[in-house]
Amino acid sequence: MRDHGAVSAPAPAVWAAPTLAESGTGPIDATVTIPGSKSLTNRVLVLAAQADGPTDLEGVLRSRDSDLMVAGLRALGCGFEELPGGLLRVTPGPLHGPAHIDCGLAGTVMRFLPPLAATAPGAVTMDGDPAARVRPMGTVLQALRDLGVRVDGDGLPFTVHGVQAPAGGTVRIDASASSQFVSGLLLSGARFAGGLTVVHTGKPVPSMPHIEMTVQVLRAVGVQVDDSGANTWRVEPGPVVRWTDPIEPDLSNATPFLAAAAITGGTVRIPRWPTTTTQPGDAVRDLLTDMGAQVLLRDGVLQVTGTGTLDPLDADLHDIGELTPTVAALCLFASGTSRLRGIAHLRGHETDRLAALVADIRAVGGDADETEDGLVIRPRPLTGGEWGAYADHRMATAGAIVGLRVPGVVVDDIASTSKTLPGFEGMWARMLGAAADVGTGASS
Ligand SMILES: O=C(O)C1=C[C@@H](OP(=O)(O)O)[C@@H](O)[C@H](O)C1
Ligand SMILES: C=C(OP(=O)(O)O)C(=O)O
Numbered sequence: 001m002r003d004h005g006a007v008s009a010p011a012p013a014v015w016a017a018p019t020l021a022e023s024g025t026g027p028i029d030a031t032v033t034i035p036g037s038k039s040l041t042n043r044v045l046v047l048a049a050q051a052d053g054p055t056d057l058e059g060v061l062r063s064r065d066s067d068l069m070v071a072g073l074r075a076l077g078c079g080f081e082e083l084p085g086g087l088l089r090v091t092p093g094p095l096h097g098p099a100h101i102d103c104g105l106a107g108t109v110m111r112f113l114p115p116l117a118a119t120a121p122g123a124v125t126m127d128g129d130p131a132a133r134v135r136p137m138g139t140v141l142q143a144l145r146d147l148g149v150r151v152d153g154d155g156l157p158f159t160v161h162g163v164q165a166p167a168g169g170t171v172r173i174d175a176s177a178s179s180q181f182v183s184g185l186l187l188s189g190a191r192f193a194g195g196l197t198v199v200h201t202g203k204p205v206p207s208m209p210h211i212e213m214t215v216q217v218l219r220a221v222g223v224q225v226d227d228s229g230a231n232t233w234r235v236e237p238g239p240v241v242r243w244t245d246p247i248e249p250d251l252s253n254a255t256p257f258l259a260a261a262a263i264t265g266g267t268v269r270i271p272r273w274p275t276t277t278t279q280p281g282d283a284v285r286d287l288l289t290d291m292g293a294q295v296l297l298r299d300g301v302l303q304v305t306g307t308g309t310l311d312p313l314d315a316d317l318h319d320i321g322e323l324t325p326t327v328a329a330l331c332l333f334a335s336g337t338s339r340l341r342g343i344a345h346l347r348g349h350e351t352d353r354l355a356a357l358v359a360d361i362r363a364v365g366g367d368a369d370e371t372e373d374g375l376v377i378r379p380r381p382l383t384g385g386e387w388g389a390y391a392d393h394r395m396a397t398a399g400a401i402v403g404l405r406v407p408g409v410v411v412d413d414i415a416s417t418s419k420t421l422p423g424f425e426g427m428w429a430r431m432l433g434a435a436a437d438v439g440t441g442a443s444s
Helices: 038-048 065-073 107-117 130-135 138-146 182-191 208-220 253-265 280-293 318-331 345-348 352-363 393-405 414-419 422-434
Strands: 028-030 055-057 079-083 085-093 101-104 122-127 150-152 160-161 169-173 196-200 230-236 267-270 294-298 303-304 315-316 338-341 367-370 375-378 385-387 407-410
Touching: 028 422, 038 055, 038 065, 038 182, 038 208, 038 280, 055 318, 065 079, 065 101, 065 107, 065 414, 079 367, 107 122, 107 138, 107 160, 107 182, 107 294, 130 196, 138 150, 138 160, 138 182, 182 196, 182 208, 182 230, 208 230, 208 318, 230 393, 253 267, 253 280, 253 303, 253 318, 253 345, 253 393, 253 422, 280 318, 315 318, 318 338, 318 345, 318 352, 318 393, 345 352, 352 367, 352 375, 352 385, 385 393, 393 407, 393 414, 393 422, 407 414, 414 422
Parallel strands: 028 267, 101 122, 169 196, 315 338, 385 407
Antiparallel strands: 055 085, 079 085, 122 160, 150 160, 196 230, 267 303, 294 303, 338 375, 367 375
């Protein structure tokens, strides 16, 4: 069985992004199979660790972020077993410390596990990559303190001193820097003796679809949630039953492939596109339609075809911030100036994504500026150059998109894609030379 014990950051790997012209295969015409959603996988893993019996999970993502979640839950006392057919069996045990948890650069691990650790008697220390240590964390830790849990530290590294059934109750937080502060508390709320009521006060919470996803998965495992009031969520204490559905593909990870079709006049199809979903990646259908691509969802397959022109965008991405690197790459090839708004919180993502995008766009001869809450991107002819990944999977895949049309783009660390999509380069190469299905298994 795969070792989920230590999931260190992969060594950086320089990658010359292939242009479509170099691939010599004509327009892209590919069907790309996308692995499971990071956000769903890591929520379902946290819930399976609290369930009333073993859960066999189908379609879970295997990547650094999900491996870190598995390792963290294992450290807290949970069992994991690979079953035939790609299933992962999660066997909940009594959760307890002492334990050490490596969060890597995974927001879902660093924000979802402290509230669970608060319910695991003993000391649980958590740390992560150097880049993780500057990500906003204090809100979750202060929330736990306000709930009577002892916590040492205000950011990574920190220690949570868990107890059997912490009292719970009402906690007020400012979640304007990350929706994950709310999701993390809700996901373990049923284990607090009095349940949890989370009240947000402050500027609007970003990434609201991700909180809707949290509410939906909690209800699917029998947890009672009241989200009827604005900025208030109530989770009742009680048992967690088993999750049964296959995990949806990661729609955000599908977006670089769809963007490839849109900017090159090719066609990309993504199977198993859900009819309804809380994944923010589903918004790519509207974004690409607004930009002039042809978008068709039929029989569970999303098909995008580039039409040869791309209109500029003026869009508020507050709810769907994780799509920004893909969208920014698309905007470089639009017919006019694009404005992306509502994404100041991206400064606390894997890297400061606004600064990183501006730096990378300029490095390949482009013209972009940061605004207070977003980006302005003015298309102009691009040249090659080094595209920095900043350890950020979505920055790396944005570089791949740009490189399709611009010779000489070199991504300085393509290995960063292993955060949520290991094997990305192989999938990309096969898309360019694709005859048939582009899965994740085979090497290129
Ligand atoms: O809960 C989740 O799974 C996520 C929530 C969002 O975080 P923010 O609210 O910090 O943007 C999103 O950007 C991230 O990729 C995944
Ligand atoms: C912001 C992201 O990740 P994380 O879950 O680490 O916050 C992302 O994947 O775009």
